[in-house]
Amino acid sequence: MKKSIIAFAAIALFASCDKKESTDSLHLTGNIKGLKNGTLYIQHIVDTSLVAIDSIKIDGNSSFERDIKLASPEMLYLFLDRGVTNSLDNNILFFAEPGNVHIETNLDNFIFGAKITGSKNQELYDEYKKINSRFNDENLALVEARFKAIKRQDQKAVDSIDAKNDSNIKRKYLFATNFAINNKDHEIAPYIALAEIYDINIKFLDTIQKSMTPKVAQSLYGKKLTKYVADIKKSEK
Template identity: 75%
Template sequence: MKKSIIAFVTLLLLSSCNEKGSKTNLHITGNIKGLKKGTLYIQRVVDTTLVAIDTINIDGSSAFESDLELKSPEMLYLFLDRGVSNSLDNNLSFFAEPGNITIETSLDGYLSGAKITGSKNNDLYEEYKKINSRFRDEELTLIEQKFNAIKSNNPKAIDSLSAKQDSNIKRKYLFATNFAINNRNYDVAPYIALSEIYDINIKYLDTIQKSMSPKVAQSLYGKKLTKYVASIKNQK
């Protein structure tokens, strides 16, 4: 009888451990070269606010790891509390998805030197950002040129630069739309639609929403995009 009770308790404990382990489907490992002491917070957006879902204390070793549960791919943020300021330079975004993700960076180049592997959605988003930065750089150049034209009171130049700005914005939005449609099988598609071109003509958002694969349509950002498109249509 005693052996039966011990066996039953052991079975319960194993079952509990397996149940606990099944709740985590994302394993993050990383290293922040040069960091000896500090606190890392893995955050997600909840109702427009960043909320910590894991806290990692760094004391001596710059390596870290975390196990989390994701219902679907999601943009997460690795915030480094240096004990000095809450600068945006301390918040590293990465598109997480179930599986194994590695984050390699350094204390000096926390954002600029970060290398993230293991997430296809993150790879695609980095590809998108690289091309999209060209539109942003062009916009900054046009703003400077337009400012100088206004200072020199040159109406012709102002009109020309305004037209170039409009053209740059249209090309930027068209690129984002095509990128989302071409990557309809990944969660990065609805995320870009929601975060980058949410104010574009509804017909483009509708096209992205309808192009999503069934799996992506049922994901976190897929559902948000569907709800957002429906809300805009209801306003008309």
């Protein structure tokens, strides 16, 4: 947990801007079918907490549009205020980057019904999640099998399941590492290193960090990964 907090320390704030096009501007559009009234908040993480950087009032028209000054590609959240607790159940996570990004979803299936287009990093993130979900599904199946084995006091089965679980975790981390390296020219690479495998052996994080292209290395997550790796190396001396 400590490493996770270090990996996602405070970052520079964004500010909304006018509709004048620029190379560092995110033009966000979207539509939430079924939404008549409410407030949308565009958020990002600061010191492990979600902080709003802009808001959109919905009054009769379910479509929305915003231009946001974007210093670097970053994971943002589109939060729908339903008048209840600020829960991640109301938050759509999307990889924002300069250019046009569109979010299409509906009120009843806000998160899982969301379709995000226009961001290459988001496209890669969706690809990563699709494969990574297989490891998560296998882990859940093993947890259930282990529970049943313990219940019937079958220690041999428990040991076998534990071995399979260890193998599954190793394959999951290896996949994430290879995915990051294979996409070293996109900001998704350092993001995965920081968000998904921050607790992996430092040699793998170091390999990802060194593989980043100069452009990615100078991005928000690229700089954070470089510092994170340097801090770990320093603490291990």
